[in-house]
Amino acid sequence: MRPVPKIIYTLTDEAPMLATHSLLPIVEAYAAPAGVEVETRDISLAGRVIAVFPDYLTEDQRIGDHLAELGELAKTPEANIIKLPNISASVPQLKAAVAELQAQGYALPDYPDEPRTDAEREIRARYDRVKGSAVNPVLREGNSDRRAPASVKAYARTNPHRMGEWSAESKTAVATMGADDFRSNEKSVIIEAEDTLRIEHVAADGQVTTLKDSLPVQAGEVIDATVMRAEALSAFLTEQVARAKRENILFSLHMKATMMKVADPIIFGHAVRAFFPDVFAQFGEQLQAAGLEPDNGLGGILSGIDALEPSTRDAVKEAIDAGLADGPRMYMVDDRKGITNLHVPSDVIVDASMPALIRNGGKGWGPSGEEDDTLAVIPDSSYAGVYQAVIEDCRAHGALDPTTMGSVPNVGLMAQKAEEYGSHDKTFEIETAGTVRIVDSSGATLIEHEVAPGDIWRACQTKDVPIRDWVKLAVTRARASGAPAVFWLDRERAHDANLITKVEAYLPEHDTEGLEIKILNPVEATTYSLERLRRGEDTISVTGNVLRDYLTDLFPILEVGTSAKMLSIVPLINGGGLFETGAGGSAPKHVQQLVAENYLRWDSLGEFFALVPSLEKYAEQASTPKAAVLAGALDRATATFLMENRSPGRKLGTIDNRGSHFYLAMYWAQELAQQTEDADLAAVFAPVAEQLTEKEETIVAELEAVQGQPADIGGYFRPDAAKATAVMRPSATLNAVLETLS
Known part of the structure; x- marks a missing residue:
């Protein structure tokens, strides 16, 4: 007997998690009359x-391994x-989450930076399963179809976001x-x-050390x-x-220390050393002895500096x-608090930071x-040329125009942990030459x-299926x-050359007559897509996993102002569906604002799009036509929401995330009451639509009345459920209307 289909709504982190406390009760209330089952699973970092x-x-603290499930x-x-978006935890974030849980009464072990015993190594291995981009490789059993919905493009063209001016003299x-x-x-x-491979280190004296003893592979797999x-x-x-000092421009480092959880923190540490050479020349041994590693960023050193002797600490x-005074001016995360680009490895993430820089006129x-x-x-040149090509285009032709530009949807190769570069157990910092x-x-x-010692060696695998x-x-998308569909593949790069062989073999298996399908290297593909964008034409980017991550922020941020408004569908290979809801890069700042002044700017539009x-899919899986009506x-309703400009504002006194959820609920109820496909649902939602419409002013006033005061949610990584619900559902009137549906 086949399992009963259910929609699983994931509980994640930061602003998306807080927004869930407001939106999910609406989803559950509207789903119930249609017979749609909705359940949750906790895949947050803390969970x-x-x-x-x-x-x-x-016993009462334990939860199941929902991610594995x-x-x-x-x-x-x-x-x-x-x-929904997750924290892809860097080591500092992981340590902060553990400290918070310990303060909440969870007797968790500390994260061992340098495990010396078998017990510490076992603890470290468990934590290593959690840090970095631990969620996506597990859930992505299909490839990605990500694009801007027509309603979003229409809204962006009539309500264009700000684009900074580009100068032909820009030194960016x-x-x-x-x-x-x-x-x-x-x-x-x-x-x-099919085989089982192993990874070995052979020292100069011939001694063989096994780095990974079992690497199962399938026929046709690319290694x-x-x-x-x-x-x-x-x-x-x-x-x-x-160079930055010489040219008098800002120095910035753009990495992916969350996804590339082994390699990129090491590279980040090299950058900290390069910026502060005198610090490490004079005090490197003392810092290392105190466990203050540059891989965790300048902020990690400063926060742990009290462990040093007072005279050493001051020095x-x-x-x-x-070093800050003598070096080039640094790109800042928060200039008011003195938080630099090099403070925390996870603060400046390349796929979000580079599009923001480009959108701001290169400043x-x-x-x-x-601004400068x-x-x-x-550092790695695999995809850096993509961003340089966009910069050169903008320097030559000026900023892109959201009112006329086309779109670059993406088909991304990511199923079955494809191209997970640097993010797990096949990346090593080399200790000895060989x-x-x-x-x-x-x-x-x-x-x-x-x-040689200190080199970073990595392997990855991409299965044939x-x-x-x-x-x-x-x-299919073309x-x-x-x-046109463009495969962004470089014949001069070893991995891409093997993928090109496979693409050229598999394309004839499909009907491509009348379709324009190209294979271009990433720089050529960028230039080609930009030329079409400026003419208002669309171009499908067909990319590997890392480029998928980069491009599905780059082009949406330029096109519609944010990657959170994209429709992201993952048709799973075995027939199911995974529906992703956008990017969470700005989520930390949103939480800080909520705690400080009870205002949440997070835009749940991605959740609205994913739910459709x-x-x-549920209607198809469960043979439930009412789900299709919903x-x-x-x-x-989402189209109306956009045209009525009901997304969260940026300032107190305007509607925030909670207000946007109310308006979605009102428009959704109105559409359900007016539709003619299902009379029963129309009858159920007619009084709901009437009440929400009549009480709009009261509900908005209740939602806005709480703004301006600090909010207590009981924790950053694991908020107290009751406190978070109270903060995120402050309208008694709205809550009462939703109760009528249950």
């Missing part, structure tokens, strides 16, 4: 931490998961290595038969490996610090201040609150690299939209 340490906790569900036709540029980096050293093979040279990286970063502070914020041209440092190699079960070497599905999805195809009404 994941709790799930991996049941033996440390009391959903990972299994995602492999079935019954899957119907609405996935991207700096990248181009040699001795991941792209230049990459090697790739296609596996002929890659590469190395970034530490000596070259340090020299490159030192030169970029000097370190003076040396840091001198970043300096230490005195000034910026040197954007992206060779790292991948060998098959017969002992034959497939890939090898010479390595996801690649086939990716090609199929690209053709056929449905009529837009989820309900449509979906159609919600789609029309």
Whole structure:
């Protein structure tokens, strides 16, 4: 007997989690009369931490491993998961979450930076399952179809967001290595038969150390490996610090230390060392002895500096201040609080920070609150050229115009952990000189690299089934939209060359007659797409996983002002559906504002968009036509919501996230009451629509009345459920109307 279909609404982190306390009760109330079952699963950072340490906790504190449960569900036709943005935890974030949980009474162990015992290594291994982009690889059992809904494009054209002016004299540029980096050293093979590989380090004296003893692979799978040279990286970063000083522009580092949870924090640490060479030359040993690693950022050093002897502490502070004064002006996260680009590895995430810089005319914020041209440092050259190409286009032609520009939807290869570069157990910081190699079960070497101490070596795998599905999805979208589809693949890069071989083999399996399908390297694809964008034409980008992540922020932020307003559907390979709700990059600031003044700016539009195809999927899975009626009404309500400009404002006294949810509920009820497809639902929602419409002024007043005072939610990483609900549902009138549906 097949399981009963359900919509699983995920509980995540920060602003999306808080918004859920307001929106989910509306969803549950509207779903009930249609017979749609909605359940929740906790995949928040705190929830994941709790799930991996049941033996440390009391019975009432334990929760199941909901992420693992959903990972299994995602492999079935019954899957119907609405996935909100998660924290992709850096080590500082993970430590902060653990400290908060400990303060709440959870007897969790501390995170061991340098485990020395078997027990500490086992604790570290559990935490390593939680940090970084731990959620997405588990749930993404399908490839990505991400695009701007027609209603969003229409709204953006009539209500364009601000675009900064570009000057032809702008000195803003991207700096990248181009040699001795991941792209230049990459090697790739296609596996002929199912096997189990292993990764080994062979020292100069011939001693073999197994780095990973079991790496199962399937026939047709693409395996890659590469190395970034530490000596070259340090020299490159030192030169970029000097260049920014020489050119009198802001120095900025753009990484993905959350997704690339092993490699990028190491690179980040090299940048901290390069910016403050005197600090580490004088005090490196003392800092290391105190556990103050540059990989955790300047903020981690400053927050733990009291562990040093007072005289050393004061000297370190003076040396840091001198480094800030003597170096180039730094791109700031918060100039009012002195939070620099190098404070926290997870503060400046390349896929959000670079589009924001480009949208702002190539100008970043300096230490005195000034706007200025910026040197954007992206060490690995794999995709840095994409951003440089956009900068050059804007410098030559000016800012893009949201009122006329086209769109760049994306078909992304990400199923079954495809192209998870640097994010898990196949990335290593090399301790001793020698060779790292991948060998098959017969002992034959497939890939090898010479390595030196400090080098960063990584491998990744991309299975054949996801690649086939990716090609199929690209053709399907090109056929449905009529837009050209461009595979962003570089014939000069080892991994991409193997993917091109497969793409060229699989395209003839599909009807491509009359379709325009190209293969261009990322820089050429960027230029081609920008030319079409400026003519108001659409171009489908068909990309690997990392570029998918970058482009689905880059183009939406330029097109519609934010990536949170995108429709993101993941047709799961085995027939289910995963519906993602946009980006969470600004979520921390939103939480800070809520706590300070009871105002939540988070825009839940992504959740609205995701719910429509989820309900449509449910109607199909459960043979429940009423779910399709709910979906159609919600789609029309969302269009009205946009045209009436009911998204959260930016200032106190305007509607925030809670007010936007009320207006969605009102428009949704009105559409359900007016529709003629289902008389029963029309009858149920007619009085609801009438009450919400009549009481609009009262409800909005109740929602706005709480603004301006601090809000107590009982925790950042794990808010108290009762407190968060009280904060996020302050309108007794709205709550009473929703109660009538239950």
